[in-house]
Amino acid sequence: MASRLELQDLLEELLGSTRVYFQQPSNEQMEYPCIVYQRDVARSLFANNLPYRYIKGYQVIYIDRNPDSPIPDKIAKLPMCTFDRHYKADNLNHDSFSLYF
Numbered sequence: 001m002a003s004r005l006e007l008q009d010l011l012e013e014l015l016g017s018t019r020v021y022f023q024q025p026s027n028e029q030m031e032y033p034c035i036v037y038q039r040d041v042a043r044s045l046f047a048n049n050l051p052y053r054y055i056k057g058y059q060v061i062y063i064d065r066n067p068d069s070p071i072p073d074k075i076a077k078l079p080m081c082t083f084d085r086h087y088k089a090d091n092l093n094h095d096s097f098s099l100y101f
Contacts, residue, residue, distance in 0.1 A: 007099075008022065017034075019032075019034035019035070020035045020036075020037070021035070021036045022037060023037075024036050024038070032092065033063065033071065034063050035063070037099075042054060042055060057098060057099065057101075059084075059096065059099075062097075063092050065091070065093070072097075081098070081099045082099075083095070083096075084096040
């Protein structure tokens with residue numbers, strides 16, 4: 001099981017920037033494009049009624065003014081990642097993913 005900091009590094013590498021925020025910051029202005037991620041559901045796998053594997057889940061949201069950015073396609077190619085939805089808010093495009101890491 002990888003750590004959250006390893007996920008941070010992976011997302012920064014994928015974005016090509018350090019504008020990757022764990023949980024949405026309340027006291028700082030975000031710069032775009034960026035990635036915001038937070039803990040979500042977790043998954044346990046069982047054998048003989050005992051958990052033998054626990055995988056943390058994250059909600060990953062890519063935010064950009066450009067609706068045709070290639071970054072969402074890169075995120076979608078990560079292992080154990082699924083696209084949830086796209087929406088627009090405050091004139092920004094949001095692509096939401098579920099990722100087990």
